[in-house]
Amino acid sequence: RGMQDELLQALKKRELVLHYQPQIELSSGRIIGAEALLRWNHPVSGLIGPGAFLSALETSSLTLPVGAFVLDEACRQIAEWDQIGLPPFKVGVNLFAAQVRSGTLATSVLETLDRHQVSPTRLELEITETIALHQDDVGLRSFHSLREAGVTFAFDDFGTGYASLSTVRRFPIDTLKIDMSFVRDIAHDAANAAITRAMIAMGRDLGLVTIAEGIETGEQEAILMRLGCRVGQGYRYGRPVPAEAITRLLDPAV
Numbered sequence: 001r002g003m004q005d006e007l008l009q010a011l012k013k014r015e016l017v018l019h020y021q022p023q024i025e026l027s028s029g030r031i032i033g034a035e036a037l038l039r040w041n042h043p044v045s046g047l048i049g050p051g052a053f054l055s056a057l058e059t060s061s062l063t064l065p066v067g068a069f070v071l072d073e074a075c076r077q078i079a080e081w082d083q084i085g086l087p088p089f090k091v092g093v094n095l096f097a098a099q100v101r102s103g104t105l106a107t108s109v110l111e112t113l114d115r116h117q118v119s120p121t122r123l124e125l126e127i128t129e130t131i132a133l134h135q136d137d138v139g140l141r142s143f144h145s146l147r148e149a150g151v152t153f154a155f156d157d158f159g160t161g162y163a164s165l166s167t168v169r170r171f172p173i174d175t176l177k178i179d180m181s182f183v184r185d186i187a188h189d190a191a192n193a194a195i196t197r198a199m200i201a202m203g204r205d206l207g208l209v210t211i212a213e214g215i216e217t218g219e220q221e222a223i224l225m226r227l228g229c230r231v232g233q234g235y236r237y238g239r240p241v242p243a244e245a246i247t248r249l250l251d252p253a254v
């Protein structure tokens, strides 16, 4: 209760902010996307990551307003980057289960994009296997209409949940995000390496982009590239940072 009241106040007082973590094309080192990640700029405690408040948030009625804020803020930021003249890149936004269940996901996402004059193709919505697994027709219909409009979908934390591989086929997804638990000891754990290899091969055969998450070392990067992974995200390339830091990375004039 206490934490939930605080989160509501935080939302009202605009203490919730988005940081962005770059996604890198491994062959060129170019930034081709960024994942938006929620942070709480707490007046006393400083910057707090979602680990400290995500479970309180997810058991509250605040996921819809917070989810709407995240979408609005990400689209506002994309429009700002466009205005500065940065080369366009995709922005990944994580969805809460309640947003998918709401029945208004498609209209609210499209309305937000339109309000900020942002092309739907700039947005990649990330859903976890758990969200995907519990999807009914309501969720699937909104996914399909968003995808028809040009929004893409990523399967987040892939390999860690309980979704069967057939879930991948039922879903209108474009991207698989290989969970960092597979990446962490890929160099020393033959089983993890084999599973990762299979995920990358499946992604390629299904025509999906695979993003390896949590890459920290050159050794992990080299192995993933050898396995055919094209995109990486992780501390090796950059931590989640405020939008201005992404601007500085991409704009030679700033």
Ligand code: G
Binding pocket: 036, 037, 038, 039, 049, 050, 051, 054, 070, 093, 094, 095, 096, 240
């Ligand atoms: O950076 P990291 O600690 O930022 O994120 C921890 C977890 O919080 C991740 O699993 C991420 O998916 C989730 N998360 C971060 N930001 C958001 C958000 O805006 N919406 C949702 N639904 N989840 C988020």
Ligand code: G
Binding pocket: 021, 037, 094, 156, 157, 180, 213, 214, 215, 216, 233, 234, 235, 236, 240
């Ligand atoms: O949405 P998702 O569950 O994938 O959220 C990504 C999470 O992973 C965030 O908490 C982010 O801060 C974290 N993260 C991103 N890159 C790295 C990394 O290289 N190492 C570790 N340990 N965590 C990372």
Ligand code: MN
Binding pocket: 035, 094, 126, 156
């Ligand atoms: Mn994610």
Ligand code: NA
Binding pocket: 156, 157, 158, 177, 179, 180, 213
């Ligand atoms: Na993930």
